[in-house]
Amino acid sequence: MKQAVIETDHLDYGFQKGERILHDINLHVPQGSIYGFLGPNGAGKTTTLRLLLGLLRSENSGIRLFGNPMPGSRIDILKRIGSLIEQPSLYLHLTGRENLEVFRRAYECPASRVGEVLQVTGLSDAAAKKTKAYSLGMKQRLAIAIALLHDPELLIMDEPTNGLDPNGIIEIRELIRDLNRHQGKTVLVSSHLLAEVEKLATHVCIIHQGKLLFQGTLAELQSLQHRHALLEIEVDDVARAEQILSGRFTVFAQSGFTVHVAHAEPDEAASINHMLVGGGVRVSRLCAVGNDLEGLFLQIISA
Amino acid sequence: MKTRFFANTAAEFMKTKGSFALWLTILAALFIPAIHVVILLERPDIMLPKLEQTPWLTFFRVNWKNVAAVILPMYVILITNLIVQIEFRNNTWKQVYASPRSFTDIFFSKLVVIQVLVPVYIFCFDVFIILAGLLVHSLNPAYRLTAGNIAWDSLLLITCRVYLGCLAVSVIQYWLSLRFRNFVIPLGLGLGLWITGIVLMDWDKIIYYPYVYSAFMFFIDFDKEPQQLVVLTISSITALVLSVGIAYYDIKHRPERG
Numbered sequence: 001m002k003q004a005v006i007e008t009d010h011l012d013y014g015f016q017k018g019e020r021i022l023h024d025i026n027l028h029v030p031q032g033s034i035y036g037f038l039g040p041n042g043a044g045k046t047t048t049l050r051l052l053l054g055l056l057r058s059e060n061s062g063i064r065l066f067g068n069p070m071p072g073s074r075i076d077i078l079k080r081i082g083s084l085i086e087q088p089s090l091y092l093h094l095t096g097r098e099n100l101e102v103f104r105r106a107y108e109c110p111a112s113r114v115g116e117v118l119q120v121t122g123l124s125d126a127a128a129k130k131t132k133a134y135s136l137g138m139k140q141r142l143a144i145a146i147a148l149l150h151d152p153e154l155l156i157m158d159e160p161t162n163g164l165d166p167n168g169i170i171e172i173r174e175l176i177r178d179l180n181r182h183q184g185k186t187v188l189v190s191s192h193l194l195a196e197v198e199k200l201a202t203h204v205c206i207i208h209q210g211k212l213l214f215q216g217t218l219a220e221l222q223s224l225q226h227r228h229a230l231l232e233i234e235v236d237d238v239a240r241a242e243q244i245l246s247g248r249f250t251v252f253a254q255s256g257f258t259v260h261v262a263h264a265e266p267d268e269a270a271s272i273n274h275m276l277v278g279g280g281v282r283v284s285r286l287c288a289v290g291n292d293l294e295g296l297f298l299q300i301i302s303a
Numbered sequence: 304m305k306t307r308f309f310a311n312t313a314a315e316f317m318k319t320k321g322s323f324a325l326w327l328t329i330l331a332a333l334f335i336p337a338i339h340v341v342i343l344l345e346r347p348d349i350m351l352p353k354l355e356q357t358p359w360l361t362f363f364r365v366n367w368k369n370v371a372a373v374i375l376p377m378y379v380i381l382i383t384n385l386i387v388q389i390e391f392r393n394n395t396w397k398q399v400y401a402s403p404r405s406f407t408d409i410f411f412s413k414l415v416v417i418q419v420l421v422p423v424y425i426f427c428f429d430v431f432i433i434l435a436g437l438l439v440h441s442l443n444p445a446y447r448l449t450a451g452n453i454a455w456d457s458l459l460l461i462t463c464r465v466y467l468g469c470l471a472v473s474v475i476q477y478w479l480s481l482r483f484r485n486f487v488i489p490l491g492l493g494l495g496l497w498i499t500g501i502v503l504m505d506w507d508k509i510i511y512y513p514y515v516y517s518a519f520m521f522f523i524d525f526d527k528e529p530q531q532l533v534v535l536t537i538s539s540i541t542a543l544v545l546s547v548g549i550a551y552y553d554i555k556h557r558p559e560r561g
Binding site for chain 1 (some may be wrong): 307313314317318321322389393394395396397398399400402403404405556557558559560561
């Protein structure tokens with residue numbers, strides 16, 4: 001197993017006494033990975049990321065970054081992390097370059113880094129513009145430029161594609177991929193979109209209601225997803241379809257002429273169709289469902 | 304460490320660029336002297352006898368009277384709120400706290416900005432008083448507000464005393480502005496605390512109430528009550544030290560940052 005850049009040991013957290021927003025979270029973010037931190041809104045993603053960055057106070061939290069405890073080694077850890085939490089944090093009355101200058105002083109990096117990160121994020125031409133005139137995509141890229149100023153080993157990004165148009169999403173995705181592949185940065189990226197994480201991540205963690213439900217490589221998640229795939233089939237005789245399939249598969253009759261069939265292997269869709277047609281049932285529609293995050297959650301929870 | 308603090312303080316000053324902070328400082332400093340230029344020029348029948356004996360000292364006192372009691376506390380309340388709101392409005396506190404800066408650095412570098420802007424305001428105000436006096440004299444030489452007889456020592460004494468009196472309030476307002484994201488709360492609390500001080504002016508324990516120190520530093524006749532100057536100076540310094548200590552401790556130990 002690769003060395004972990006982020007580790008949490010039975011992390012629990014609540015904003016008030018007696019409240020538990022996070023339950024027993026054991027994160028293991030391998031070095032060099034793009035770690036997709038997946039969960040619906042309110043799952044506890046941002047709270048976890050804020051704890052990792054020391055934005056929430058938690059004594060003896062069991063959080064270790066680069067092997068050092070947080071918040072014990074807060075400053076040493078933060079020197080090695082670039083972050084983007086929720087919407088971009090920018091001084092809108094300042095220009096892009098001035099925003100970078102403000103944070104360059106905090107990170108103690110040379111003035112030349114400003115030009116470099118502007119170039120990496122494609123904002124060189126807009127550097128003299130006030131950031132209030134930036135589009136959301138440009139703001140997001142400038143926030144990433146700030147995160148990159150001190151050439152950190154780890155990037156923590158909370159929903160970096162939130163609110164972006166498809167072009168903006170592709171740009172940010174490509175940028176993250178490039179930073180990981182060509183600059184060797186470990187990236188922890190949170191999202192509520194499974195499709196987004198699938199396109200980007202090497203490792204995935206699923207969190208729901210403050211509990212960690214899955215953690216592993218993308219391939220492991222995909223195999224789990226296939227094992228619990230669901231087909232939605234429109235037939236002319238629901239009772240007959242149930243009768244044919246119930247011996248081999250779990251069948252859930254839906255309203256009208258629709259049934260849901262749970263199956264393990266992707267190629268079983270053809271067998272199911274063959275069985276139904278062979279049994280005299282007319283199949284008018286057959287499609288995979290439940291590949292969305294919510295569906296996958298339900299499957300993982302019930303697994 | 305020191306270099307780093309200076310660099311971060313310079314960054315804090317950068318954040319005020321293009322904000323209303325500088326305009327507020329200049330306009331607030333100009334406001335009272337400009338009004339008095341008009342009064343002196345429009346009503347020489349009333350003002351000339353008043354300024355006859357000690358033209359500059361009286362002119363300083365006429366101007367400082369309003370500032371020590373009203374304008375300076377208002378300015379302090381507004382400027383602390385404005386400086387801290389730069390972070391809240393832009394949602395940047397989380398980025399500030401996620402950067403490798405100590406809490407001490409973050410707390411004091413912004414406080415330095417406020418503690419520079421307040422003296423800048425006072426300095427501008429003093430400069431505008433002198434310019435106003437010279438302007439009045441140039442338009443009506445009967446006032447004898449000439450460059451040669453400016454009572455520098457009186458001006459310096461009033462300035463230093465009133466500034467010392469407002470220091471604790473500037474820190475308390477800074478603390479309140481850091482505590483509350485909604486700018487109306489520190490603004491309302493500041494105004495409320497200041498008005499309370501005005502109402503309770505005759506209370507025998509008012510000496511423990513920092514919001515009246517700047518007014519007392521101006522209005523008390525220390526030639527008649529010299530012991531009051533000592534009491535007020537000690538109270539102002541104690542309130543300053545206590546407010547810095549309490550504010551720093553509280554902000555450092557907040558469960559949530561940004």
